[in-house]
Amino acid sequence: MKNKFSENLKFSPALLARNCELRYPLYKVIAFYTVLFAGFIAGMFLIPWRPVKSESENRMLQEFPAFSFDKVLNGSYTRDITLWFSDTFPLRERMVEMNGRLQGLYGLNPVEVHGDIGTGDDIPDPARPTPSAPAKTTEATGTTISETTATTQQQTTATEPQQTTAANEEPIEVGTIGAVLVAGDAAYEYYNFNRSTADKYIETVNAAAAKLAGTAQVYSVIAPLSIDITLRDDLRAKVTSSDDQQKALNYIFGSMSEQVRTANPYDTLRAHRDEYLYFRTDHHWTARGAYYAYAEFCKQKGTFAPDLSMYETIEFPGFLGSFYSNTGKNPKLGDNPDTVVAYLPLAETDFVFTDTNGSKTDWMVIQDVSNWNASSKYNCFIAGDQPYSLITNKEKTDGSACVIVKESFGNAFAPFLITHYQYVHIVDYRYFKSNLISFVTDNGITDVLFVNNVSATRNAGLIDKLSLLVN
């Protein structure tokens, strides 16, 4: 007792220490519970703060489930609440971004690879005009992986059209299906050749050309992916898991029938590779990239493409596309957004798109998307992915008409065509429901353009849809 008393009188560092030692657990507990209950309040009571959709992922977030006894019993009710709780957590986008920055600290990141690496089939030489059924042996390892991805993607696309309705609700892109390489402030999608899907694509285009013989001329334009065009050569040489697109394009174009006129933009894009041909944060090409492909098409058609300098341009800075969200908001991309440059049509135009519900909307060929969110800037072109739209050249009366059958790579391409026709019909084969052959006949169309990116020719889900349209 006495000892303790005397100790209390001493004003020693050791005593202070003991006092502090008593206090730190209290601080620690208070600090912890502050975070826990701040999260509790945010999670339970700030319902209006909860986001409903994700800008960067372009999807509606999980909704709070409607109550039903069946759902409670089979567990899906609580499962959906769990999903809703985390999917729509207040400040979600900000936290995902913080997590992206945190992951940037995981290692040295001169280059990064996101997603699964696939293995492609061997790319044959284009010997035969019409491809026969592919040998079963080539469908070995990696195809299964990419085909599984394709199926998932097909499911996604099936639900997409419902969301392409209202004017300000931006349609969803079909994202990348391969792995993504991040080098410097730019991302690149891997490409793997898929023999059976490529052959089905060739067959489909050939079939369209055969059916339309005498009615319309079929053209095929295939956009290569940026990895073979703009990625630095020394780095490209190391990425052996991405297949040679030049070889793939040579095979695909070389296997098309005489009735198809092919526009291979590979060489011209390579020649202009120092220009801004592809987005760094998104898997699409820029309108400039699309222009060179369009110029190649003009050569095949026997006409001239107006020089790019003749166009008036609008710029939409601050674009963060699919690569940005696919890489979990990679800060190197996030800190260096893209600028979408659009070239205004050289003629006075009308533009009407038809959405999945069949309702028509007057719109602009190039819409001002300055105020749209960072992930939707590519939708400035032809109202994004609509099932069907029509551009009318008000300065022409000759009745000339073409149809462009495309996925989203065609969006930046289509506006250039209006120089040459009175009507440019635009069909997105993922959502368009009628038969293409009768559509061409009924509308007096003379030119049919299939515009795809090379990644579409390995996506079985997409090519199945294209094939349904033609057959």
Add this chain to the structure above:
Amino acid sequence: MVFSELVFVYGFFPLVMLLYFAVRGIRAKNVVLLMFSLLFYAWGEPAFVLLLVLMTLADWLLVMGIERARAAQSPRFSAKFWLIAVCVVNLGLLGVFKYGTFLLTNTKSLFGFPSAVPSIMLPIGISFYTFQLLSYAVDVYRGEVRAQRNFASLLLFCSLFHQSIAGPIVRYAHIQNELTDRQIVLSDVSRGVGRFAVGLAKKAVLANSCWKIFEKMTGEDGLAAALSPAESAAALAGQPAAMLWLGMLAFMLYIYLDFSAYSDMAVGMGLMTGFHYRENFDYPYASRSVSEFWRRWHISLGSFFRDYVYIPLGGSRKGKGRTMLNLLIVWGLTGFWHGASWNFLLWGLYFFLFLAVEKLFLGDWLQKIPRVFSHIYLLAAVFFGWILFQFRDTAVIWTIVKGMFGANGNPFSSFETSVAWQNNIFLLITAIIAVTPLARNLGAYMQTRAENGRLIKTHTAAQTALPVLLMLLATFALVGNSYHPFLYFQF
């Protein structure tokens, strides 16, 4: 519900704590815990919560039978009879739900019977709570604890959400007093919140990221459920050796970080509410022999098999041959406990071999050689063990092992492999540090210094800031990745 979901961290758990502190008296607090524990279990498995309750009810009644038989002079049914009944009920239900499909699949392929194998859902956590109930019954039979007269207390013991679905396998004897009488002490709560935050960050940041690296080796969904074994083997055959080593290293880190994180959180939540659970892990990768590893890995399972199987069988007291047989039985069971599949048996027997050799001569030898070699030996043994653990098909396992030594005809590395190593090098270093006692020792050192009056402010600041920082990082990561598979829920 699992601990690493936001709905648990920022919904369920704070709500429980709020109500727990709002109500007065131990009975009311227990009612809160019990109600929420049942809700916690039912959240993921609405139907199987009935199984949990009914199984506990059956055991409650049967164990009272044991106690009455022990007390009576000449009972109608002996205590042994009641104990056997408990075992039949518990192991029977575990057998049906966990091993039913597996057994029938095997009888079908051997004898063609039955013609169609029913697919039986595995109730979450059944392996954990069945073992808790079994240990309770045996302890009553042995007279080590009294039977619990209050059904609600027994139900609380085996359904308590801290440990009901991911362990540790808590012994009734260890917490029986705390079920009805427990104190909440500030120093415990302080340790508890630290353990909770460490566990959550370990799971959400480190374990989930390690899993992502592992997926670079296997493809998305590391179990590759969609692929047939032949397809998996073919895909893995294309991986360069350096990728296979990276993937399995990441898996080795993942499996410890993941599982021990749940135990950390269980211990932490216990301390926050006055329960003292035994540690389930003691930095097992820092061991120097396989037998030491198994004393430090999933301690509650190892001690269960030791106390209820190995020692009753005679342990090592009945000669060398019998000891080996006992080890074989225990390790076969340990393997099968982890899952109804042959590879788990293989995995158990793999460790049996090491343990047998260590018992015979290697164990002494390992103590004598320089520490670094015994560490390498243990890490290598465990490393290759995880291949057997994670991959069910022997063709796949063989492909990976061959590929690691360059026998699949691939180059040693690839562009993507070296990029993956580079991109994750600091994460791997952090994860490796996290599986060693380094951080704990540093904390203890700081604590001692602070108690001696040095760096007090630094210590206080670090102790206060660390849980907050860890919680924030974990939250970012949980919002960032919605994907967090937890393997041990299968068991």
